[in-house]
Amino acid sequence: MLFELEDLTYSRGGKVVLSDVRARLPVGAGSLLGPSGSGKSTLLRLLNRLADPDKGRVLYQGRDVREHDPLTLRREISLVPQLPALVDGTVHDNVAYGPRLAGRSFDARSCLELAGLDPGFEDRDASKLSVGEQQRVMLARALALEPRVLLLDEPTSALDQAAREAVEGTLRRLRARTAISLVVVTHDIAQAKRLAEYVVRIESGRVLAQGPAAELLAEPDEEPAIGASRDAS
Amino acid sequence: MILAASNSGSIQVSLGEVAAALALVAIAVIASRAWNAGLEEDIGIAVVRSFLQLSAIGYVITVIFDEDSALLVLALISVMVVFGAFTANHRAQRVPGAFWPLLASLGVAAAATLGLVLGLGIFEATPRYVVPVGGMVVGNSMTAAAVALNRLGEDVHDQSRRIEATLALGATSSQAVMPLVRRSLRSGMITLVDSTKTTGLIFFPGTMVGMLLAGADPTDAVRLQLILLYVLLGAVSIAALLAISLARRNFFTPAHQLREPPEP
Numbered sequence: 449m450l451f452e453l454e455d456l457t458y459s460r461g462g463k464v465v466l467s468d469v470r471a472r473l474p475v476g477a478g479s480l481l482g483p484s485g486s487g488k489s490t491l492l493r494l495l496n497r498l499a500d501p502d503k504g505r506v507l508y509q510g511r512d513v514r515e516h517d518p519l520t521l522r523r524e525i526s527l528v529p530q531l532p533a534l535v536d537g538t539v540h541d542n543v544a545y546g547p548r549l550a551g552r553s554f555d556a557r558s559c560l561e562l563a564g565l566d567p568g569f570e571d572r573d574a575s576k577l578s579v580g581e582q583q584r585v586m587l588a589r590a591l592a593l594e595p596r597v598l599l600l601d602e603p604t605s606a607l608d609q610a611a612r613e614a615v616e617g618t619l620r621r622l623r624a625r626t627a628i629s630l631v632v633v634t635h636d637i638a639q640a641k642r643l644a645e646y647v648v649r650i651e652s653g654r655v656l657a658q659g660p661a662a663e664l665l666a667e668p669d670e671e672p673a674i675g676a677s678r679d680a681s
Numbered sequence: 682m683i684l685a686a687s688n689s690g691s692i693q694v695s696l697g698e699v700a701a702a703l704a705l706v707a708i709a710v711i712a713s714r715a716w717n718a719g720l721e722e723d724i725g726i727a728v729v730r731s732f733l734q735l736s737a738i739g740y741v742i743t744v745i746f747d748e749d750s751a752l753l754v755l756a757l758i759s760v761m762v763v764f765g766a767f768t769a770n771h772r773a774q775r776v777p778g779a780f781w782p783l784l785a786s787l788g789v790a791a792a793a794t795l796g797l798v799l800g801l802g803i804f805e806a807t808p809r810y811v812v813p814v815g816g817m818v819v820g821n822s823m824t825a826a827a828v829a830l831n832r833l834g835e836d837v838h839d840q841s842r843r844i845e846a847t848l849a850l851g852a853t854s855s856q857a858v859m860p861l862v863r864r865s866l867r868s869g870m871i872t873l874v875d876s877t878k879t880t881g882l883i884f885f886p887g888t889m890v891g892m893l894l895a896g897a898d899p900t901d902a903v904r905l906q907l908i909l910l911y912v913l914l915g916a917v918s919i920a921a922l923l924a925i926s927l928a929r930r931n932f933f934t935p936a937h938q939l940r941e942p943p944e945p
Contacts, residue, residue, distance in 0.1 A: 489945040498849060499938055518936045523851040533846035536860070546850035586846070593850065 450475045450597065450629055451495060455504035458490055465490045466501070466653045477623055477630040479644035479661070481637065487653040488633045489530065492599050495631065496525040523550055526595035530602040530633075532582035534574045539565075539585050542574050546593040554592045562625075563588035564618035580611030587618065597629045598622075604639070619643060641665045692895050703728070745808050754808050754815075758795075761819040762787045769827035773928075775834025777940060782927035783826055790822040790920035791815060794912050803908055814912065817888075821873060821913045822920035829869025829921040830928055836861040837932050841943040854933035862925055869921030877910050886910070 449472055456469040465487045480488040493499045494506050497518045506513045513521060523546065534542050540556050547554035557567035563584045569577070574585055583606060590598060603619070604612035616639070622628060632643050640647050641661055648658040657664060706728055713720040745753045766784040773779040795815055804810040837844065840861065847857040880886055881903075888909050892902035932940060 485945075493942070496849065497936060497938065498845060499942060500934075500936065514936075518938075519851045519853065522849055527849040529842065529846050529849070531842060533843040535843070535847065545847065545852075549850065549852055549856060589850065 449473070449507075450478070450509065451631075452507040452510075453491070453494075453504070454507065456491070456494065456501045456506065457503040458487075458494065458499070458501045460490075464653060466494075469504070469650075469653070469655055471648045471655050471658050473631060473648065474646050475629050476645045477619075477632070477643055478646045478648070479640040480631065480633045480648050480650055481635070481640045481644075482650035482656075483635055486650045488650045489601050491650065492527065492601055492631065492633050495597075495599055496522045496527050498522075498527065523593045524595055525597040525599060526590040526593050527599040528583075528586050528590050528601065528603060530605060532579060532586050532606075534582055534585060534589075537574060538570070539572050539574050539577070539588075540570045542585050543570075543589045543592045545589055550593065552593075556588075556592065559588040559592045560585075562591050562618070562622060564614050564621075578611075580607045580614070583607060583611075584615065584618070587615070591622075595628065597631065599631045599633075601633045602635070603632065605635075616642060637665055699732075742808075742812055745812060749808060751806075754811050757812060758791055758815040758819065761816060762791055765819050765823035769823050769830070769924075772827040773830035773834055775838055776830045776928050777931040779830055779834075779924075779928050779931070782924050782931075783823075783830070785927060786826050786920045786923035787819055787822050789923055790916045791818050793919055794818050794916040797915070798908075798912055803912075814909070817909060817913060818916045822916050825869040825873065825917035826920045826924035828872070829865045829925055832868040833861060833865035833925055833929065836864060838941070841939055841941065845939055845943055848937055848939070852937075854930070854937045857937075858929050858932065862929060865925055866921055869925075870917055873913060873917050877914060880906075880910065 451471075451473040453469050453471045453473075456466050457464070458466040469487075469491065480491055482488045490499070494501055495508070495513070497513050497516070500514065508516070508521070508525065526546075535545055539560070543556040543559050544554065556570055560567050560569055565581065565584045565588060569581070569585075574582065577585065583603065587600075587603070600619070604615050607615060619630060619632070620643070623630065630643070632640070634640050634643075644661045646659070647661045647664045649656040649664070706724065709724050710721050712718070713724065741757065745757060762784065765787045766780055769783045769787075770780045773783070776782075795811060795818065798804050798814065799806050799811070804814060837858065844857045844861075848854070876884070876886075886906050886909075889902045889906040892905060893899060934940060
């Protein structure tokens with residue numbers, strides 16, 4: 449099992465964001481699916497210790513994430529946030545950022561290619577790119593760390609349909625060409641079905657249901673019956 | 682009622698002469714009223730407070746000069762450092778736990794610069810030199826540290842997404858906040874650096890003006906002013922750098938997590 453989430457509770461500013469979350473995410477492509485404000489982005493941040501839960505624990509490959517060095521963990525479980533947040537400089541500077549900190553070698557051009565960007569983008573000013581291009585640079589710089597797991601927070605929410613299809617195609621190719629696991633946060637049932645093999649549905653900070661996407665999202669236009677799936681709690 | 686140097690070389694100032702200078706304050710009040718700037722009350726408070734505070738410190742300094750006690754000088758500068766840290770802390774509200782970094786930075790800046798100027802024999806180790814120079818060092822250090830931390834707090838808040846995105850790539854909290862640290866340090870020091878660049882061209886600094894008014898030789902006035910400007914440059918850089926270095930840790934947990942992460 450890639451991740452096991454045990455009774456996670458997380459509050460922010462006195463408001464409970466996650467409550468008694470119990471779920472599992474197997475190796476492969478998983479999705480945290482839920483409406484806006486359901487706590488799925490917060491849950492994603494707990495997976496690579498950008499935050500720690502108030503109660504409960506996150507197991508990564510059977511071991512509590514708090515037993516890992518946070519910096520090593522984040523290089524192994526890389527997170528791409530919902531909105532582009534690049535460092536000042538060229539596309540190359542951004543792709544190089546993580547590997548340089550870790551003292552590793554990297555191939556910027558192949559990372560850009562893997563993220564669906566022309567390698568000729570390497571010397572361009574990152575701040576001058578479109579949002580869709582910046583989002584793919586975010587993906588490329590996460591890939592430059594050669595992570596085992598990629599956490600993607602609403603990876604296409606800021607994109608138009610053409611860019612969204614390009615990013616989704618990139619993620620599918622990534623899965624086909626590498627052994628990387630994905631955890632994709634999305635509010636879009638159709639996207640979860642297109643990208644994920646396993647789905648955890650979240651609403652109001654609680655897990656509603658979880659299971660293989662093929663079972664849980666059999667009818668994409670209808671709400672799946674919670675009783676028909678494996679309930680998390 | 683004209684100010685002039687006495688035979689001893691120092692000038693005598695009567696309360697009547699101070700009161701006469703209030704005519705200029707009246708112009709400020711009239712201007713504020715005419716333009717509906719609403720500053721009349723603040724100007725009134727500023728006049729009363731400056732009179733009371735400077736009169737009080739005048740009496741304190743008189744006692745300290747008369748006593749010629751190193752302990753009293755140390756106590757006065759310590760009080761300045763503590764009040765300076767409180768005042769700067771008020772301006773750095775977005776920085777968690779800013780008081781202790783500010784206290785340490787002002788204390789170290791005062792101790793290092795005063796220690797150096799006394800150790801190098803630039804000033805005599807007497808209250809007449811140490812108290813006013815100490816006051817200037819603490820005052821300027823306070824402003825620089827407050828401006829630097831205020832900028833750092835605003836920037837960390839505004840750029841929390843970018844900071845967290847770099848933490849997510851395995852950056853340490855120090856690495857993630859480094860670009861902001863550079864800008865904050867620059868903000869804290871730029872005012873004094875700029876005024877040092879333009880001194881003598883655009884404005885006459887206070888010490889030099891005071892010495893000239895008091896009848897000192899212009900060459901001596903200029904040299905003392907230069908010494909103070911260089912001392913202050915050193916002091917503000919120590920204060921701003923130390924305040925930022927100590928306070929930046931407070932934005933993060935030991936596990937390199939932002940204590941106030943961006944809104945989802």
